[in-house]
Amino acid sequence: MTQEQIVVEVARDICANFLNEHRSTSRHDLMVRFEITNLLSEMETRGLCIRSPLDQEQYLPCSGSFAVLPSEDEFYLQAEVAFTSTARILRHLFRTEGKGVSYTPDVLLEKAATLREPLDGEGIVLGLYLAQDFGILSPPKLSEDRLRVESCCVGEHVIDLKEPGRDWAQRARFAREAIPKSMMVPFEMLQSVGYDDEFLDEYSDEDSGHDFWMLLHPSIVPEARRRFRARFYAEAVLAALKVITLQIKSRTGLNLDGAPLMTKAFNPNQPYLIFAPGDTETGMSMQQGYLQIFAGTMMAVRNPKAHGFVEIDAARCIHFLFLASLLAHKLDEAQNAPVSSEPV
Numbered sequence: 001m002t003q004e005q006i007v008v009e010v011a012r013d014i015c016a017n018f019l020n021e022h023r024s025t026s027r028h029d030l031m032v033r034f035e036i037t038n039l040l041s042e043m044e045t046r047g048l049c050i051r052s053p054l055d056q057e058q059y060l061p062c063s064g065s066f067a068v069l070p071s072e073d074e075f076y077l078q079a080e081v082a083f084t085s086t087a088r089i090l091r092h093l094f095r096t097e098g099k100g101v102s103y104t105p106d107v108l109l110e111k112a113a114t115l116r117e118p119l120d121g122e123g124i125v126l127g128l129y130l131a132q133d134f135g136i137l138s139p140p141k142l143s144e145d146r147l148r149v150e151s152c153c154v155g156e157h158v159i160d161l162k163e164p165g166r167d168w169a170q171r172a173r174f175a176r177e178a179i180p181k182s183m184m185v186p187f188e189m190l191q192s193v194g195y196d197d198e199f200l201d202e203y204s205d206e207d208s209g210h211d212f213w214m215l216l217h218p219s220i221v222p223e224a225r226r227r228f229r230a231r232f233y234a235e236a237v238l239a240a241l242k243v244i245t246l247q248i249k250s251r252t253g254l255n256l257d258g259a260p261l262m263t264k265a266f267n268p269n270q271p272y273l274i275f276a277p278g279d280t281e282t283g284m285s286m287q288q289g290y291l292q293i294f295a296g297t298m299m300a301v302r303n304p305k306a307h308g309f310v311e312i313d314a315a316r317c318i319h320f321l322f323l324a325s326l327l328a329h330k331l332d333e334a335q336n337a338p339v340s341s342e343p344v
Contacts, residue, residue: 006034007043007179011065014049015075019126022147024058045329046178047218053146053335060146062332063133064218067168067175078123079130080168085117086127087164090136094154099138099253104151128152133171135219135247136161139272139336155250174218216321217328219243224321233317240324241302247331248273258303259295266291273334294327 001009013033014025031037040059043049049065052058066079089111093103103111105124112119119127128149131137138155142148161167213221223239245261248254252265252272265272268287275290276283301320312320 003039004179006036006039007048008069010034010036010040010043011048011061011068012073012075014059014061015065015069015079018061018147019075019078019122024052024055024060024147027057027059030059046214047332048175048178050332053333063130063171064175064178066130067172068179071172076172079126080165081118082123082127083130083134083168084164085112085119086124086131087134087136087158087161087167089115089117089119090131090154091158091161091164094156094158099156100153102151102153105149125149133219134161134167135250138250138253142336153253155253157246157250160246170222171218174221178214178218212318216325217332219247219328220321220324224324228314228317228321231314233312233314236317237312237320237324238302240321241297241327244324244327244331245298247328251331251336258298262291262295262298266294271337273331274337275330275334290330297323297327 010030013030017023017025027040030040040049044051044059047062047064048068049059050062052060063079063083066076069076071077086108089108092115093101093111105121105128108128109119109121109124111117112124125148128137128140129147132140132149134157136155136158137149137152140149140152143150213225216224220240220243223243224236227233227236227239245257248261248265249256252261254261254264254272256264266275266287268278268284268291271278271287274287276286278284278287301323
């Protein structure tokens with residue numbers, strides 16, 4: 001099999017175990033079957049699967065795992081219907097009932113029947129699971145095995161999903177673009193040529209196998225790439241960081257922005273999102289450290305661009321986009337903590 005075929009088969013195995021057997025997939029089993037090692041880490045980095053927060057040797061699907069499959073694949077079709085229908089239901093509920101209302105899968109199943117959405121109980125469960133990647137649940141309460149959303153509120157970001165089918169198709173396109181290609185230009189080559197405009201024109205083309213965008217988290221690519229190609233470099237960075245800000249707002253329900261949002265969301269003493277257990281010195285240090293990285297990025301990178309006329313070149317833009325990509329990946333890894341009861 002080609003590398004692309006292996007990626008698709010690995011993703012399909014992970015999806016099949018999740019849907020049919022309601023379990024994660026062992027890294028060992030995947031390595032033995034496909035005789036791969038580094039490719040699994042590549043897939044994780046590129047948003048094509050995730051490691052279970054309960055066991056780092058187990059893999060769970062994400063939206064990219066389903067979206068990378070062929071459009072005619074049964075699991076792809078199942079995920080497409082589940083996400084688009086669930087997103088339409090959540091958008092309707094947000095518009096009619098506002099935010100702050102908690103819903104269970106059973107309640108959403110009743111709404112699906114009322115709205116004539118083609119979903120059964122399993123479809124609702126899958127749709128909610130996938131909706132986490134789109135930042136429209138605020139905050140989701142997960143089952144102990146992390147395989148099911150037991151309840152959730154609807155985040156305001158759902159208003160942006162005017163056409164969920166289009167958003168799913170875009171996710172599929174970026175998932176397929178994210179498949180590791182053996183001819184992809186090494187990062188060292190980017191460094192050696194100095195990111196001149198002529199090089200970027202050649203190697204940032206989506207039709208080329210040398211696309212550095214495939215190294216970035218898929219959530220920031222759509223908004224950043226079109227601005228980058230128009231040579232609006234500062235605006236590309238600002239757009240990438242805005243995506244991250246909106247996702248944090250959606251997951252926490254906090255009505256803050258910039259560094260204050262990061263400080264509140266990741267406060268080690270009363271976090272909304274946690275990077276490591278806070279009952280150890282190491283965990284507290286990691287939480288404080290990532291708080292400072294997120295807040296510092298907003299203060300030093302986002303704010304000057306948002307409040308002034310700042311120009312940067314392509315090289316600096318790429319540096320900042322990789323920083324934004326790191327933040328997006330860390331946000332994926334962050335777990336939801338009990339929401340503070342104090343006013344925000």
